[in-house]
Amino acid sequence: MNGARVRVLLVDDQPLLLQGFAMILSVEDDLEVVGQVGDGAQAVEAVARLRPDVVLMDVQMPVLDGVEATRRIIADHPDVRVVVLTTFDRDDYLFDALEAGASGFLLKNADPDDLVQAVRAAADGHALLAPEVTMRVITRMTGAGPSEGEGEERGIPLPMLTGREREVLEQVARGMSNGEIARAFFVTEATVKTHVSNVLAKLGVRDRVQAVIAAYEAGLVSPRPLSRDRA
Template structure:
């Protein structure tokens, strides 16, 4: 199955660079390009796209707002955010808006392709060198009024093993790594992950990571 990609960036040379990398690989195809968020939303609405590679800082409708609109419209396409800076607060905002992951623009081609395939398979794609620092930075503030009660209520629905799973996911473990860590089959791991998604009302693994930090299970 070919993964259909749309590249969204306000710099034409950046779009060209990503296109050249992706078109050299089997199993992926660049089917559309856009130079701002509004064009990206329109492209997504037409269908025929599996993943949007989304720049964050663009004139007009930025990548965060575009990601939020695309995610609110349906499960596809998924959004993979591209960021220049490894502590970019906009990348965190994009994750909260519904992106399935983020990647630095200077990532190697193999890393870009691995992230695309992970997102297409329903996994998260979080740049390992920056995820912990970025999420710690924006999830370490003291909870606002009412948030502590919300956090306790959310944690109360989890068993001790499910909390352990949530921490491991937040630390970046893949399904294979979870299976090895907890000595389980991959199918059992998927069952545990699915149960966490349902109990916490999370859309995907990215939201589980954010929730783990916001609930104080990691990073504080």
């Protein structure tokens, strides 16, 4: 965000939760809560008026639910990042939200520090999925993933990537953070961030989740259970 404060819009039909989220985020020097609204229709209007960087979006709300609100917001403001919050770890919420354009999925019982980091990560253009959730997304969207070599047949433009970009994409698909990739390759996080940005641009995707799906569809990595210690 180039040093600017991250502008956050909170969307939830429970006032106590709105107040709680606002208190958690407002004490952070780099975050600014610019609005709080109680349904998806208000969220669509508020995004147009307030131009937040990140929206924390509830799913089940009156008037307009969070998934449809996310779809409308992303269609009109593709630079806005939406992180979906829900009480339930349900696959239909997860997939519907991601397909609507959400950049992440967070449970409401997450630690306050996780909420803060989720906002920062979304503002920096990162997707917010734990490795276990990533595997569920991949299984759903790729049908458990094709075998090696199917990428070219299905039109996935991985041959456009440099050798290092392919290596970085593979590590991203394994659930590694930029810092972990930097340590593995003995380079700076800034260098890794540049590689990730180049990968997203070349694949024509908007975030790391879609890049991971492309990697699995292309056979760059094969679906397999990820270790529990990365949860």
